[in-house]
Amino acid sequence: MSQAQTLAVEVIAIEQVTPLIKHFTLSAVDGAELPAFSGGSHIIVVLRGATRIYRNPYSLLSSPHSLGSYEIGVRRMEESRGGSHFLHDQVTVGSRLEIAHPVNLFPLAKTARKQVLIAGGIGITPFLAQLEDLHDGTAPYELHYSVRSPEHAAFLPRLREREGDRVRLYFDSESQAIDFDGLLANQPLGTHVYVCGPAGLINRVMTTAQRLGWPDSHLHSEQFTAPPTGDAFEVVLARAKLTVQVAPDRSLLESIEAAGVEVPYLCRGGVCGFCQTRVLEVDGELLHNDHFLSDAEKTKGKSIMPCVSRARCKNLVLDL
Numbered sequence: 001m002s003q004a005q006t007l008a009v010e011v012i013a014i015e016q017v018t019p020l021i022k023h024f025t026l027s028a029v030d031g032a033e034l035p036a037f038s039g040g041s042h043i044i045v046v047l048r049g050a051t052r053i054y055r056n057p058y059s060l061l062s063s064p065h066s067l068g069s070y071e072i073g074v075r076r077m078e079e080s081r082g083g084s085h086f087l088h089d090q091v092t093v094g095s096r097l098e099i100a101h102p103v104n105l106f107p108l109a110k111t112a113r114k115q116v117l118i119a120g121g122i123g124i125t126p127f128l129a130q131l132e133d134l135h136d137g138t139a140p141y142e143l144h145y146s147v148r149s150p151e152h153a154a155f156l157p158r159l160r161e162r163e164g165d166r167v168r169l170y171f172d173s174e175s176q177a178i179d180f181d182g183l184l185a186n187q188p189l190g191t192h193v194y195v196c197g198p199a200g201l202i203n204r205v206m207t208t209a210q211r212l213g214w215p216d217s218h219l220h221s222e223q224f225t226a227p228p229t230g231d232a233f234e235v236v237l238a239r240a241k242l243t244v245q246v247a248p249d250r251s252l253l254e255s256i257e258a259a260g261v262e263v264p265y266l267c268r269g270g271v272c273g274f275c276q277t278r279v280l281e282v283d284g285e286l287l288h289n290d291h292f293l294s295d296a297e298k299t300k301g302k303s304i305m306p307c308v309s310r311a312r313c314k315n316l317v318l319d320l
């Protein structure tokens with residue numbers, strides 16, 4: 001993914017939908033239709049700050065049938081990778097941004113006999129677009145939406161209006177919790193389950209489904225990991241013959257890009273595997289934070305996903 005492939009968009013509406021979530025509507029600067037996408041797709045939003053460039057993934061929540069604009073929901077993160085604060089505090093109606101073409105790493109399975117969607121908090125966003133795809137009636141579906149309190153339930157009026165009783169709500173504030181065993185034990189053969197939200201929710205759904213004998217091919221999850229901060233370290237890019245400093249608040253990928261070296265990426269959240277980079281030398285510990293490499297690959301230490309992973313060492317040499 002290179003910057004040459006980005007699209008210029010303008011922010012045409014911003015709405016504060018919960019105390020922590022803002023809803024942004026973006027349209028092409030030239031007024032043209034935006035590229036087609038399917039429910040579950042995300043875009044990378046490029047934000048040019050005074051001293052750094054942020055590239056953050058956000059799920060598209062608008063209808064895939066309406067390409068005059070894209071909509072995203074942005075939660076202000078406490079431990080922000082930076083972009084969410086930038087979007088909340090500095091972007092206004094009329095601001096111009098760059099976005100990458102949509103990519104779908106969380107698509108609906110076309111062969112499913114039933115679709116069960118489970119969202120936690122801001123994890124509702126990819127489902128809003130998927131629900132539009134599900135309105136064609138090819139498979140029955142239901143949505144389970146777990147959130148802190150009614151005040152924090154983003155997009156609730158839209159869901160209630162469009163989905164009626166196909167949405168089940170669970171508010172922590174009212175001690176309501178999803179009965180994962182009951183939900184997953186009583187689905188017809190051929191059902192697919194999708195979960196998006198905090199790591200705890202995803203783990204709970206996955207471990208319950210696996211214990212109940214669900215095939216892995218029918219389980220789908222999406223969680224983009226924000227690049228964690230950490231100690232500063234140095235990396236040598238062998239082919240570029242460059243030594244790059246990685247600051248505590250920058251990801252390895254951002255630091256490499258800032259040095260003028262391009263690394264392919266799709267998600268920038270440790271999911272897609274596109275940024276996988278060969279480690280030629282390391283004299284310490286690789287801090288793997290991705291969901292892509294297997295445990296065995298992480299232990300071997302021959303690859304790293306620079307979008308989210310770091311190192312604690314004196315000497316790290318990458319095949320870049």
Ligand code: FES
Pocket residue numbers: 264265266267268269270271272273274275276290292305306307308
């Ligand atoms: S860009 Fe997707 S795993 Fe790094």
